[in-house]
Amino acid sequence: MIKIKRVYEENGKFFAVSDQSPFYPDGKGGQLGDRGKIGPANVLNVQETSEHEIVHILDRFIEPGEYDCVIDQLRQKDIATQHTAQHILSASFLKVAQAGTVSFHMGEESSTIDLDMPQLTIETLKASEELANEIVRKCVDVEILQLDREEAEKMNLRKALSEKVADLVRIVKIDDFDTSACGGYHVKNTGEIGVIKVVSWEKTKGSLTRVYFLAGNRAVKDYNKKVLVLRELSKLLTSSIDQMQDRIEGLLNKIKDQASLIKSLSEELAKVLHEKLETHRFKGYTVSTYEGLDEVAYSLTKYFQTDLLICKTSEGYLFASKGIDCSKLIEALKKELPGTGGGGARRGTFKTTASWKELLLTTEKFLEVI
Numbered sequence: 611m612i613k614i615k616r617v618y619e620e621n622g623k624f625f626a627v628s629d630q631s632p633f634y635p636d637g638k639g640g641q642l643g644d645r646g647k648i649g650p651a652n653v654l655n656v657q658e659t660s661e662h663e664i665v666h667i668l669d670r671f672i673e674p675g676e677y678d679c680v681i682d683q684l685r686q687k688d689i690a691t692q693h694t695a696q697h698i699l700s701a702s703f704l705k706v707a708q709a710g711t712v713s714f715h716m717g718e719e720s721s722t723i724d725l726d727m728p729q730l731t732i733e734t735l736k737a738s739e740e741l742a743n744e745i746v747r748k749c750v751d752v753e754i755l756q757l758d759r760e761e762a763e764k765m766n767l768r769k770a771l772s773e774k775v776a777d778l779v780r781i782v783k784i785d786d787f788d789t790s791a792c793g794g795y796h797v798k799n800t801g802e803i804g805v806i807k808v809v810s811w812e813k814t815k816g817s818l819t820r821v822y823f824l825a826g827n828r829a830v831k832d833y834n835k836k837v838l839v840l841r842e843l844s845k846l847l848t849s850s851i852d853q854m855q856d857r858i859e860g861l862l863n864k865i866k867d868q869a870s871l872i873k874s875l876s877e878e879l880a881k882v883l884h885e886k887l888e889t890h891r892f893k894g895y896t897v898s899t900y901e902g903l904d905e906v907a908y909s910l911t912k913y914f915q916t917d918l919l920i921c922k923t924s925e926g927y928l929f930a931s932k933g934i935d936c937s938k939l940i941e942a943l944k945k946e947l948p949g950t951g952g953g954g955a956r957r958g959t960f961k962t963t964a965s966w967k968e969l970l971l972t973t974e975k976f977l978e979v980i
């Protein structure tokens with residue numbers, strides 16, 4: 611049962627306010643919020659205000675009053691799994707590498723802890739993850755204790771109590787492995803977590819390391835996804851998973867070699883081709899044109915002998931010149947033809963839907979007046 615005292619609408623969303631709620635708020639203690647139903651409305655998000663009111667964001671309007679509510683139990687169980695995994699992982703990093711947890715954030719996809727360490731080595735990561743999974747496999751009961759502040763401070767807490775903590779403190783105790791003050795959801799026994807897996811890590815905010823982890827079903831789903839991706843890659847690369855890295859490195863090197871071979875061949879071709887290009891004579895100027903492979907067009911800009919070279923490439927028309935200012939020519943083209951472009955005196959590009967005929971006519975007009 612929940613008592614909604616006020617409901618208002620803002621930007622098509624409905625906000626139902628109560629003094630107390632069975633729905634855990636989003637972001638409190640880094641944890642995700644509950645979802646479910648209040649009467650006929652779906653709860654999309656839950657926020658706690660600075661005045662300790664709980665605001666439920668709903669998908670439809672409801673009148674203030676008392677309602678039955680349903681909380682998504684599967685989601686709550688997942689939240690408890692991720693949250694308890696965080697306690698265990700944070701304690702593991704502290705034991706293995708004396709790295710404290712500065713902050714924790716639970717996301718819909720993965721969760722993160724920010725560790726007070728500038729660099730995370732593979733060895734530290736492996737040892738911490740193994741230790742965390744050992745505690746999971748030991749199937750240790752997770753105790754919840756309500757203690758007054760003085761008693762709580764004697765409990766060898768992983769993190770000192772914040773000044774804001776009131777007289778009564780909720781302590782989450784995982785055997786002698788970890789004792790922390792926390793108000794979130796936790797599993798009853800570490801065995802329920804199943805598995806804890808770090809999936810990524812990066813340096814963040816100066817000297818901190820952000821670790822991304824998954825626990826329980828999230829980890830299994832991720833494993834399933836990665837198995838399928840690796841299986842497909844293994845087929846595509848005709849390589850076993852163990853040899854995949856070498857295989858990809860080999861392929862990348864081959865691509866690099868082939869790119870430089872294409873460049874050399876284009877240069878060789880351009881050296882021969884520039885003399886055979888179609889050439890127009892506009893006023894006193896010679897203008898040669900080329901339409902074909904981009905690489906060859908780029909190489910031709912080195913070898914052409916006429917006053918102006920125009921190449922049609924996949925990027926638009928490419929201009930190269932020895933005595934005509936390409937930037938001025940492109941500005942003139944832009945006035946007459948649709949398109950965009952620009953460049954310097956020696957080289958420029960013009961992207962347009964105009965045909966060769968229109969482009970050459972406009973170029974001729976420009977050359978007649980310079």
Ligand SMILES: [Zn+2]
Nearest residue numbers: 693792793794
């Ligand atoms: Zn907790």
